[in-house]
Amino acid sequence: MRKIAGAAVLTAVEMRAAEAGAFDRGDDAVAMMQRAGHACAAAVGRLSAGAEVLVLCGPGNNGGDGYVIAASLAAAGQPVRVAALGAPNTDTAVQARTGWHRPVEALGEAFPAPVLVDALFGIGISCPLDDTVVAALSRLGEAARLTIAVDLPSGVDSDSGARLGCPAPVDLTLALGALKPAHLLQPAAALCGTVRLLDIGVDASATAQVIGPPTLPEPGPQSHKFNRGMVAVVRGRMAGAAELCATAAMHAGAGYVALLGASMPGAPHALVRRRLDDEALADRRIAALVVGPGLGRDDDMRALVERALASEHALVIDGDALHLVTPEQLRTRGGQIILTPHAGEFEALFGRSDGSKLDRARAAANASGATVVFKGPDTVIAAPDGRTRLAPAANNWLSTAGSGDVLAGAIASCLAAGLDPLAAAAAGVWLHGEAARRCGAAFIADDLARALTQARAALT
Ligand SMILES: NC(=O)C1=CN([C@@H]2O[C@H](COP(=O)(O)OP(=O)(O)OC[C@H]3O[C@@H](n4cnc5c(N)ncnc54)[C@H](OP(=O)(O)O)[C@@H]3O)[C@@H](O)[C@H]2O)[C@@H](O)CC1
Numbered sequence: 001m002r003k004i005a006g007a008a009v010l011t012a013v014e015m016r017a018a019e020a021g022a023f024d025r026g027d028d029a030v031a032m033m034q035r036a037g038h039a040c041a042a043a044v045g046r047l048s049a050g051a052e053v054l055v056l057c058g059p060g061n062n063g064g065d066g067y068v069i070a071a072s073l074a075a076a077g078q079p080v081r082v083a084a085l086g087a088p089n090t091d092t093a094v095q096a097r098t099g100w101h102r103p104v105e106a107l108g109e110a111f112p113a114p115v116l117v118d119a120l121f122g123i124g125i126s127c128p129l130d131d132t133v134v135a136a137l138s139r140l141g142e143a144a145r146l147t148i149a150v151d152l153p154s155g156v157d158s159d160s161g162a163r164l165g166c167p168a169p170v171d172l173t174l175a176l177g178a179l180k181p182a183h184l185l186q187p188a189a190a191l192c193g194t195v196r197l198l199d200i201g202v203d204a205s206a207t208a209q210v211i212g213p214p215t216l217p218e219p220g221p222q223s224h225k226f227n228r229g230m231v232a233v234v235r236g237r238m239a240g241a242a243e244l245c246a247t248a249a250m251h252a253g254a255g256y257v258a259l260l261g262a263s264m265p266g267a268p269h270a271l272v273r274r275r276l277d278d279e280a281l282a283d284r285r286i287a288a289l290v291v292g293p294g295l296g297r298d299d300d301m302r303a304l305v306e307r308a309l310a311s312e313h314a315l316v317i318d319g320d321a322l323h324l325v326t327p328e329q330l331r332t333r334g335g336q337i338i339l340t341p342h343a344g345e346f347e348a349l350f351g352r353s354d355g356s357k358l359d360r361a362r363a364a365a366n367a368s369g370a371t372v373v374f375k376g377p378d379t380v381i382a383a384p385d386g387r388t389r390l391a392p393a394a395n396n397w398l399s400t401a402g403s404g405d406v407l408a409g410a411i412a413s414c415l416a417a418g419l420d421p422l423a424a425a426a427a428g429v430w431l432h433g434e435a436a437r438r439c440g441a442a443f444i445a446d447d448l449a450r451a452l453t454q455a456r457a458a459l460t
């Protein structure tokens with residue numbers, strides 16, 4: 001059972017292909033299900049501390065895992081019962097069912113237990129759960145003191161994280177072989193509780209990965225403020241947003257941060273204020289230029305964004321500036337560009353579309369040629385070459401004004417440090433999430449920007 005940082009994230013099709021690859025190499029489905037079930041049983045056994053376990057088994061292979069879990073717990077002497085929704089209907093699940101020699105209760109009539117294991121549906125769910133199934137899951141879940149989902153909480157779409165029915169949240173989800181998008185995308189991610197990954201002998205490599213602690217360059221004797229990475233932030237109509245962004249860039253490790261367009265001095269004193277003129281914009285020492293936080297959307301600001309695009313700098317485009325560019329314009333400009341839209345900005349720039357957040361972020365990166373950080377209560381980063389990163393669940397107190405400005409500054413700092421755009425975006429999101437974790441509750445964006453120093457220090 002391991003933590004999820006850095007783990008591969010596979011869609012249902014990719015997961016089935018990974019399983020098929022293992023079978024091609026001589027593994028077989030029954031053996032794999034035994035490994036999956038025994039690994040789950042070991043985790044359930046440890047966490048349940050001898051309390052009675054009720055395992056709910058569905059008709060497919062998720063249910064098959066459930067029978068193996070129940071048989072394994074029974075063999076270890078743990079009190080365990082099984083309740084099922086229909087008979088197994090895959091060869092592997094039928095085989096697993098033969099290992100369970102005790103009665104099987106009907107799901108709707110099952111008596112609760114202190115520990116509930118949900119092995120009704122995993123990646124194979126194909127339509128919304130029946131109300132009677134939802135009612136049974138809720139009734140049994142509410143009566144349990146510990147609820148554990150096998151692979152996924154039953155009733156979420158594996159690829160999109162959408163609700164299929166109205167499933168109840170669980171305390172722990174044991175992801176089998178690889179993470180699935182639903183472990184990280186809302187609303188499903190909030191239903192998963194803590195997510196842990198179990199190895200089942202599948203080679204789970206993928207273009208999508210969970211963001212983990214980044215490797216960032218450390219200053220050495222040869223370091224000076226400019227080669228540590230110089231960030232410039234364009235100040236627009238709302239000065240506070242650009243100042244938050246610039247402050248965040250400093251606390252995330254940039255050696256030199258300039259606020260372009262500010263003449264009035266004030267705290268923080270380490271922030272360099274410069275006039276916003278052609279000379280300042282053309283400064284070749286700038287390693288990342290941020291435009292957008294608090295910018296405004298009038299014609300003057302549009303002209304300013306065009307000047308930023310005309311520069312040769314690596315760009316972080318955030319906030320209002322995302323309303324003033326088009327995907328085609330970005331693609332034509334080329335160079336290193338990171339976009340940091342929330343849902344509204346994303347729609348303004350790329351339009352409405354169906355598909356999961358993962359699919360939409362990938363399509364946006366492809367259309368713009370930029371690295372797209374599609375943020376919100378879940379965050380997906382997509383690079384134009386198809387590589388994708390998903391953020392682990394973040395502190396919901398981040399839903400506070402200015403936290404996006406802080407994120408743009410953190411990302412710019414990592415870009416200026418020399419990371420490629422995907423790595424810089426992932427590192428910035430990680431630092432932002434870690435700073436929020438350290439801030440706890442009811443923090444404001446100023447606290448968050450300052451806490452980036454501790455988040456950064458945790459990596460050294
Ligand atoms: N070797 C392996 O293969 C391994 C597989 N592993 C495990 O297998 C899981 C995937 O198994 P799976 O593909 O059988 O899909 P699963 O999630 O059990 O559901 C499919 C069944 O549910 C039914 N059904 C669907 N929606 C429904 C609804 N709303 N209401 C009612 N019924 C509904 C559906 O019916 P159908 O849509 O076909 O009519 C079908 O009968 C995976 O998550 C992991 O746990 C691991 O052990 C590793 C080794």
Ligand SMILES: Nc1ncnc2c1ncn2[C@@H]1O[C@H](COP(=O)(O)OP(=O)(O)O)[C@@H](O)[C@H]1O
Binds near residue numbers: 394399402403406
């Ligand atoms: N409920 C939430 N849980 C976790 N993170 C969140 C939540 N809501 C917002 N965030 C994060 O907070 C930041 C908000 O950015 P944004 O919407 O641009 O705010 P602002 O415009 O006020 O700066 C993003 O990084 C987003 O991922």
Ligand SMILES: [K+]
Binds near residue numbers: 119
């Ligand atoms: K399940």
